[in-house]
Structure formats: structure tokens, C-alpha cells
Amino acid sequence: MSIRHGLLALLERGPRYGSQLRTEFESRTGSTWPLNVGQVYTTLNRLERDGMVAQGGQDEAGHALYAITDAGLAELRTWFEKPVDRTSPARDELAIKLAMAVGAPCVDIRDVIQSQRRHTVKAMQDYTRLKAQALVAVESGGARERDDVAWLLVLEQLIFQTEAEARWLDHCEARLIRLSTTMPPASPSAPTPASGSASPSAADPAPAPAAPNPITTTPAPAPGGAR
Numbered sequence: 001m002s003i004r005h006g007l008l009a010l011l012e013r014g015p016r017y018g019s020q021l022r023t024e025f026e027s028r029t030g031s032t033w034p035l036n037v038g039q040v041y042t043t044l045n046r047l048e049r050d051g052m053v054a055q056g057g058q059d060e061a062g063h064a065l066y067a068i069t070d071a072g073l074a075e076l077r078t079w080f081e082k083p084v085d086r087t088s089p090a091r092d093e094l095a096i097k098l099a100m101a102v103g104a105p106c107v108d109i110r111d112v113i114q115s116q117r118r119h120t121v122k123a124m125q126d127y128t129r130l131k132a133q134a135l136v137a138v139e140s141g142g143a144r145e146r147d148d149v150a151w152l153l154v155l156e157q158l159i160f161q162t163e164a165e166a167r168w169l170d171h172c173e174a175r176l177i178r179l180s181t182t183m184p185p186a187s188p189s190a191p192t193p194a195s196g197s198a199s200p201s202a203a204d205p206a207p208a209p210a211a212p213n214p215i216t217t218t219p220a221p222a223p224g225g226a227r
Helices: 003-011 018-029 037-049 070-081 093-101 109-140 145-179
Strands: 053-058 064-068
Touching (some): 003 018, 003 053, 003 064, 003 070, 018 037, 018 145, 064 070, 093 109
Antiparallel strands (some): 053 064
């Protein structure tokens, strides 16, 4: 998320002070990505250092106002025109979790997938309910219509994202079922003996092999995403 460019976009509408920028940013995005005042002022200081904003006096309450400069406007236009780079995707905790769960002897990957699926479906239902409320606000019009439309777009992106995640979880489960007959069982790494320690004798019993990852044989039905 680019807080830097988000603040520039808000400043394009006129001078603002820090707390005002935070409030407007959260209003525009429905508080999906909440900010604190410290983040806002840290970002403003960097923008001022880079010549993209400048302090422009105070309002009647004594708040220091920030205004966008020509360099800031040019940076903002470039940001709007340039596609979001996907060549270096952000780390996804869920993808990393499932990747690490594959072959882990202490993990039932079926439980990991099913637990996440329940959470994902619940999130999808919550977003869909919020979308219905946002649609009512947009259709009724009003002073905050711009923010309501922006919030609606964010909600719809979240709904599409959770729908895709639910489908991916179903795909992962089906993929693991197909591979379960060919995947070798996981085994924990044997500890390296300390220098000078006795080697295990031939009479010592061999450790029992670790059990393979349990995989469910019946994937749960894919949830239907509401629009």
C-alpha cells in the first residue's frame, strides 16, 4: 500500500494537516488500512524532504497545513498512469504457511486448509454485507458520495480476493489428494552427533518412520461468492 501516493492524492484537493489527512484516507478506504498520526507525519516529512509537499501556513485552529508542489503533482500523475508492479509480489502469509506445511511431520495440512477456508468464507460474508450497505449509501447520494463510491470499490476488490482465495484452497486440497499416493513420507532430520559421542550400536532399535501428512479424501465444496 502506498501511503505516500495516497496522501499526495488527498493533497491535490487542497492543503491539509496531518490528522485531517489520516481521517480522509481512512474515510476513503473504509478504514481497511488504518493509519496512525505518526505514520502520516513521517510520510509528510519525507515528502517535504523530497520536494513533493511544502508547509503552507496554518489554519484557524493553528494546525500546520501541507500543500502539494509541482513535483508532487508530477509524481502523482506518474503513479496513476503506471501499472502496479507484479514482478515482485508481496509475501503472502497463507501461501507461505501451506508451502511449509507440505511434508511437515507435525502438521495435518487438511486441518490448516479447512480452518483457513472457514475464516475466508466468513470474511467473504462480512464483506458482502458491507457491500450491500455501501450500495445503499451510494444510491442515496449525499455529501460523502465520493467516499462511499471509493469504499464500494475497495469492498468489491476484497470480495474478489476472498473468492479467489477460497477457490485456491479447494485447488490445493484437490492437488494434494492427487499427489498423496506419490509423495514420500516426511521424516524429521536426524540430529548430528556431537564430537566424541558414541555412535549408536547395531543392537539399538531403529527409529520408527514418521507418518505421512494426512490428506483428506473428500474436498469440501467450494463456497459461492455473493456479489
